[in-house]
Amino acid sequence: MNSTPAKVRKDIIQRPKGTQDICGEDVERWEYVESLCRLQLQSAGYQEIRTPIFEATELFERGVGEGTDIVNKEMYTFEKSDRRLSLRPEGTAGVVRAFVEQGMGRWPKPVKLYYLGPMFRYERPQAGRQRQFHQFGVELFGLDTPAADAEVILMAMRMFEKLALPNLSLQINNIGTVECRERFKTGFKALLAPQLTQLCADCQTRYQTNPLRMLDCKQDSCKAIYAQPTVKAFLETDFTSEDCQAHFAELVRILDALKVPYQRNPYLVRGLDYYTKTVFEITSTNLGAQNAVCGGGRYNRLVEDLGGPETPAVGWALGMERLLTLVGDLPKRTLDFYIVHDQPAEAFQVAEALRASGYHVEVDLSGKGFGKQFERAAKLNARQAITIGEAEVQNGTIRVKHLHSGEQQATTLTDLLSQLAPAKQP
């Protein structure tokens, strides 16, 4: 009708850096993947939990860890009447807070939850990393069994199989309890002390502050040092307790029995402070530098650390954006009927009757000529068009046309419905 170029470029407001508008075909992919994830978890008795998008900053400081990059430099923090608040940089802390606040410690165990939503991290955007991104996560509270670990891992792996993700690798590791970690620190530091000067500057710092993190150093020179047989043996068997090793052995046994392929990676430590015993990560070589689709592990102390009852837990989170880049093309959504008409009331009645039978129906709203309306029907790739004009209204019929074959016939709504009903039910 009217052409409004509106070239007021200077006044255009852009979305903030590192954020995304999700629309068009993209949003259909999102919805598809989201619902598949939900169904997978629901079918195993997990229940959704929706927590606030912002929380007290202290929650993340205590929950995620003061030493992590996430709380040190990546949080969106703001103040409102003396309260320090932050946009959630990850999901677990908020869920644990809710667990404690809602008294879920008294719910029948285990408490199995999943969540889905945006997370925020102030980082330089790049492939597979944005400032607002979305995670789908799972948390299982109240059990310290290898079976619990196995179940959450299985959930992720089966979901990814259904989505046919390419080139996946599941890496798992056992990093032990807090006590094991103490043994690790002293043992590892003693082991590395003679070679300390050969390590990179970062590792020399980590040697003092957080030796565990030395293991995921990317420097080849450091990697070589950590790959020495004595070091490797120490990582795999020496520092974790018998209990932790038994736990891990049982987890591995279950995964083997289920034919879930995995790789033990003794250097996998993960960047968050709260993990204990089992940690794992699912990566794909199709992703680029940020190659982790899903990461998680056991966190047996976090609930307590956040003021709750002693409650073991295990969970993971996956990055929706990264997941989506791995998901192939989806089958095209089909439109069953497009209603071409100049009789809106009757058109809507027919549409509603068909929708009630589970069909996907669109009614023309343009009021343009039938030619234009058919054009639209073809553009939307509708299977059939139903024409309702004055003549049809008068003799109580509708005209149904198959748009692929071009065949058309007059019939009545009742006949059409009885013909279709067996084929498709809501």
Added chain:
RNA sequence: GCGGGUGUCGCCAAGCGGUCAAGGCCCCGGAUUGUGGUUCCGGUAUACGUGGGUUCGAUUCCCAUCAUCCGCCCCA
């Protein structure tokens, strides 16, 4: 926070100092005011991210800035 690439219509994309703003897709209108998907015709950028500079002259060169992409760090 650091390093590199890119920036011409909604999308893809030519032009790389002198009537220069091709072309394709999409969209809109018409041929076709009750029947589409094919075809044909027509329409849509006061202008080349923004601001400076060099030049007689810049979309084409330089600088800055913004955005975006890729990498480092770290993570999903």
